[in-house]
Amino acid sequence: MNTNEQKLAAFQRLLTIMDELREQCPWDMKQTWESLRHLTIEEVYELGDAILDNDEQEVKKEIGDVFLHLVFYSRIGSEKGAFDVADVLNAICEKLISRHPHIYGDVKVADEEEVKANWEKLKLKEGKKSVLEGVPRSLPAMVKAQRIQDKARGVGFDWDNADQVWEKVQEEMGEFKAAQTPKEQEEEFGDLLFSLINYARFKGINPEDALERTNKKFIYRFQYLESESAKDGKKMGEMSLEEMDEYWNRAKKLK
Secondary structure (H helix, E strand, C coil): CCCHHHHHHHHHHHHHHHHHHHHHCHHHHHCCHHHHHHHHHHHHHHHHHHHHCCCHHHHHHHHHHHHHHHHHHHHHHHHHCCCCHHHHHHHHHHHHHHHCHHHHCCCCCCCHHHHHHHHHHHHHHCCCCCHHHHCCCCCCHHHHHHHHHHHHHHCCCCCCCHHHHHHHHHHHHHHHHHCCCHHHHHHHHHHHHHHHHHHHHHCCCCHHHHHHHHHHHHHHHHHHHHHHHHHCCCCCCCCCHHHHHHHHHHHHHHC
16 A cells, blocks of 8 residues: 555645646636536446446546546636635545544544434534535435435434334335325325335445346346347347246346
């Protein structure tokens, strides 16, 4: 592993390259916070894919891409006279020190749950009107539900155990089945999903990761069905469900 001096030198190298690109490259010179936003979101999703694939080299590459974007935003902030990268880093350092009084103060905690609870209480003391203010509005709905539940738990608003949550899942399933109109069905389905995400949290399952792994599994099996049936001279859309199931079941044995 690199020494702290080498790490600092590498970060300085990135800052220098960012300055050169911003001053000399026509594309980089044109970028704004707004133009970079969707690209940053894409880079974060690519990092998420690499993590799910457990591809260490790809994780390293994607972290680099995210680093670049953070430095880019900071450089633009400096040009605006709003802040620079030192301000950004010092601000997060101060926040981390403030939010970890059990490390940098005299507060005692017993476990991770107390740390999380203290974190949310400290945020309220800092002027937040709601513990849910920190949940980004633009998060995907499933991730947002998970973060909402995590934050509510941080201030003690939660079920006692997984059995209670499972009872709620069954209750919501019954209400969904009983729903009559499309509007009612949509509302009850949303409640059912929210309770399932809650149950996953109690079981230590990340619902977003779980669903994405299922997506990847489905893609692999479906593409196997497409390729293997084509080798046998068959065409998608012309096979019976029973014929497709044969290929699907073969794919299940592989992955």
